[in-house]
Structures are given as structure tokens and as C-alpha cells.
Amino acid sequence: AQSVTQLDSHVSVSEGTPVLLRCNYSSSYSPSLFWYVQHPNKGLQLLLKYTSAATLVKGINGFEAEFKKSETSFHLTKPSAHMSDAAEYFCVVRNTGFQKLVFGTGTRLLVSP
Amino acid sequence: ETGVTQTPRHLVMGMTNKKSLKCEQHLGHNAMYWYKQSAKKPLELMFVYSLEERVENNSVPSRFSPECPNSSHLFLHLHTLQPEDSALYLCASSQDRSGNTIYFGEGSWLTVV
Numbered sequence: 001a002q003s004v005t006q007l008d009s010h011v012s013v014s015e016g017t018p019v020l021l022r023c024n025y026s027s028s029y030s031p032s033l034f035w036y037v038q039h040p041n042k043g044l045q046l047l048l049k050y051t052s053a054a055t056l057v058k059g060i061n062g063f064e065a066e067f068k069k070s071e072t073s074f075h076l077t078k079p080s081a082h083m084s085d086a087a088e089y090f091c092v093v094r095n096t097g098f099q100k101l102v103f104g105t106g107t108r109l110l111v112s113p
Numbered sequence: 114e115t116g117v118t119q120t121p122r123h124l125v126m127g128m129t130n131k132k133s134l135k136c137e138q139h140l141g142h143n144a145m146y147w148y149k150q151s152a153k154k155p156l157e158l159m160f161v162y163s164l165e166e167r168v169e170n171n172s173v174p175s176r177f178s179p180e181c182p183n184s185s186h187l188f189l190h191l192h193t194l195q196p197e198d199s200a201l202y203l204c205a206s207s208q209d210r211s212g213n214t215i216y217f218g219e220g221s222w223l224t225v226v
Contacts, residue, residue, distance in 0.1 A: 034214075036217075041219070042220075043117070043205075043217035043220050044203070044205075045217070046215075046216075049213075090156070100210060100211070101158075101215060105154070
């Protein structure tokens with residue numbers, strides 16, 4: 001089965017500084033990977049997805065992620081954090097079997113002024 | 114607005130009550146899902162309906178009973194719940210069950226007292 005590991009439960013940055021949210025995956029074949037964001041009291045929203053096309057994927061709100069097969073990573077980045085980016089971010093891998101999407105445990109991004 | 118609407122947004126119920134959560138999707142999708150989101154745990158898929166046919170998840174207790182009267186509506190009937198069932202219940206939909214993009218509602222916060 002496929003799985004993802006989000007290496008940090010919390011990440012704190014200052015507004016205007018870069019954001020890096022780390023995700024490593026485990027997959028026996030070429031994976032499909034996603035990042036979702038969940039703002040307080042909201043559902044999950046798709047940020048971006050990788051499906052074996054370009055390895056650098058651009059998403060909404062200035063986020064992007066790079067698929068690195070050699071490192072089995074799919075880290076999420078943004079050049080400059082905004083206060084509105086404060087939320088929980090989930091790395092997700094596509095799977096076979098009942099659970100078609102397997103979610104990581106989430107990384108809470110805190111942005112300070 | 115994601116196209117997936119959940120009601121109620123908040124529900125408090127006693128352990129002997131019977132209540133239902135409702136979900137409606139306006140996206141023309143053929144698959145609908147119930148997820149459970151608890152603190153410190155990965156998002157857990159409870160039930161899937163694809164073309165109104167239920168795909169079982171045998172790990173879900175029978176006190177949770179889903180119903181899908183048509184492809185746009187999904188219910189989660191709740192009966193004799195336990196305090197540990199308190200969580201955010203998220204409804205989602207997708208075009209099909211292939212594991213591509215899933216669209217989430219904003220969730221129903223359930224507290225069992």
C-alpha cells in the first residue's frame with residue numbers, strides 16, 4: 001500500500017519569509033500525489049496535484065511542489081508567506097484498494113506578523 | 114464554495130439520540146464519501162458510494178449508517194454514539210472512484226455527550 005509521511009506537525013514562519021512543508025511518500029509504482037489545505041472550520045481544498053507530468057507542479061495561492069523520485073519526496077513550498085496561509089496542510093498519495101487517497105497526518109502552518 | 118454542502122455544521126447529541134448528517138453535491142459527480150477527522154489522526158475514510166452503490170468499509174461500527182438516495186445526496190445516520198465518536202465529519206465527492214481530485218464540504222462538527 002502507498003503511504004505518506006509529513007515530517008513536521010507544526011511549522012512556524014514570519015510573514016514574507018519562505019515556506020517549506022515536507023512530505024515523503026512510499027509507493028511501489030509511480031505515484032499520484034496531492035497537497036490539500038484546510039483553513040480553520042473549513043473543509044479541505046486541493047492546492048495542487050502531481051500525476052507524472054512535469055515534476056514541478058504549480059498550485060493555487062502561489063504554492064508549488066516538486067516531485068523528486070530519488071528522494072521519494074514531494075515538498076510544498078511558497079516563496080513568501082502571507083498571514084492567510086495559516087492553515088493545516090495535508091500531503092496525499094493515490095492508492096489502490098478501498099482507500100483511494102491516503103492522507104498524511106497534516107502540518108499546521110503558523111504565520112506570525 | 115466547493116459545490117459540496119453539509120448540514121448541520123454543528124451538532125451536539127446524547128448517546129441515546131438518533132440524528133442524521135446531510136450532504137449535497139452540485140458538481141454532477143458519481144462518487145460520494147464520508148470521512149472522519151479526529152485530532153492527531155489521519156483522515157479516515159468511512160464510506161464510499163459510487164453510482165449510488167455502497168462500497169463497504171468493515172471497520173466502521175454499525176452505529177454509523179450511510180444512505181445515498183441519489184447521486185447528489187448522501188446521509189450519515191447516527192444512533193447510540195459514543196463520546197469517542199466526537200469529530201469533524203467531512204463529506205466529499207469526485208467524478209469517479211479512480212482516485213483523482215476529491216472535493217470536500219466544510220464538515221459537520223459532532224459532539225457526543
